[in-house]
Amino acid sequence: MRTKPDLKFNQLWNISFGFFGVQIAYALQSANISRIFATLGADPHDLSYFWILPPLMGMVVQPLVGYFSDKTWLGRWGRRIPYLLIGALAAIIVMCLLPNAGSFGLTIAGAMIFGLIALMFLDTSINMAMQPFKMMVGDMVNEKQKAKAYSIQSFLCNAGSLVGYVFPFLFTAIGIANIAPEGVVPDSVKWSFYAGAAILILCVLYTISNVKEYTPQEMAEFNAAANAEGQDVQAAAEMSPSQKKHAIRVFLEVGLVQFFCWAAFMYMWTYTNGTIADTVWGTTDAASEGYQKAGNWVGILFAVQAIGSVLWAVVLPQFKNLKVAYALSLVIGGIGFAMVPYIHNQYMLFVPYFLIGFAWAAMLAMPFTLVTNAFEGSSRMGTALGLFNCTICLPQIIAAALGGVLLAAMGSVQGNMLLLAGILLIVGAACVFIIEDKKRKQSID
DSSP states (O other), X not given: OOOOOOOOHHHHHHHHHXXXXXXXXXXXXXXXXXXXXXXXXXXXXXXXXXXXXXXXXXXXXXXXXXXHHHTOOOGGGOSSHHHHHHHHHHHHHHHHHGGXXXXXXXOHHHHHHHHHHHHHHHHHHHHHHHHHHHHHHHHHSOHHHHHHHHHHHHHHHHHHHHHHHHHHHHHHHTTOOOOOSTTSOOXXXXXXXXXXXXXXXXXXXXXXXXXXXXXXXXXXXXXXXHHOTTSOTTTTSSOOHHHHHHHHHHHHHHHHHHHHHHHHHHHHHHHHHHHHHHHTSOOOOTTSHHHHHHHHHHHHHHHHHHHHHHHHHXXXXXXXXXXXXXXXXXXXXXHHHHHGGGOOSTTTTHHHHHHHHHHHHHHHHHHHHHHHHHTTTOTTHHXXXXXXXXXXXXXXXXXXXXXHHHHHHTTTOHHHHHHHHXXXXXXXXXXXXXXXXXXTOOOOO
């Protein structure tokens, strides 16, 4: 039986290159949503509620993309690429609309409703464009190279994040206005979204032009070889009951770790702007120049996080024990979160956000390595990964729904939410060691 071949570096790179552009869009969203809605007039206690929509749409869209793309085949266009293209085209349209929510002469309530609708469509389209990249690695890369493939994807993800995060700062530096009338998003943010949209479509077109997915017949042969070497294709085309049981167990155990990790990062995205505006610039007024400067600096800090993630992603393959590497990364990130509220110098904040990048590097690569290896040989890889996305989205929804209540319980000090984020990451690190990896034991090398 045929097995998946080893791919050259440039082939692994091409599969994930479009992720660079998608991640720019995601970085612009994650770094600027709280800033945008605070600028439109949202109360800090309500900010977390605006973050419910993105993961909620992810929970709906990504399982559907996985399920239907498993059943799709459009010849040269393959089965994952059509969804990637549709998602990217929708994303570039919405990226041009969202930052203009306060520029159409609407009331405050009207601007927020417009922003919420635009955010809903933006996250829907980003999710539709993002998920096919993870599925194509699962489809096209063998177990031996999968950790390497997801490391490349992690690198491109963080490189895209770096670009997206620094855009508002760079546009301000070249003279684009970083302040605007009350209730209007500054031009520096608008132009960041426009530039991100242009790069997104170019990167996606590159991947589409350079990647050819395996045919359904080839996938059936590869799945058969993964499940039962020596049997005929039809008999071995699906996983055995014991393999399915193992895969589901790994899915749930990794999902538990994901719960604590993604809740932590939800609080980072929601409360970093307010925290450093207060601790560094001494303001909680979203209309003030200091708050907008803090908003730009959030992008720089998240860029530092991306740099830390890229560098740590190089170190991770040196670990022989995947679970130790995973847990250690989360602990270091948790320490970084706990440091943030106690630092009052904008440049010293580089240290904790660099450490937070260690956790992000592990979160981007290791869960998908564990889960796709567990489901290797399944004809429903896309469906599995689509459902696995719920372990990313559900904790964000729960964290966002509880954010206002927890913030009030913690004295309405946004920095305390970052302390909570640190605790959540460390709890997640402890949960790593319950993951079963004996049956398909993997090392990162």
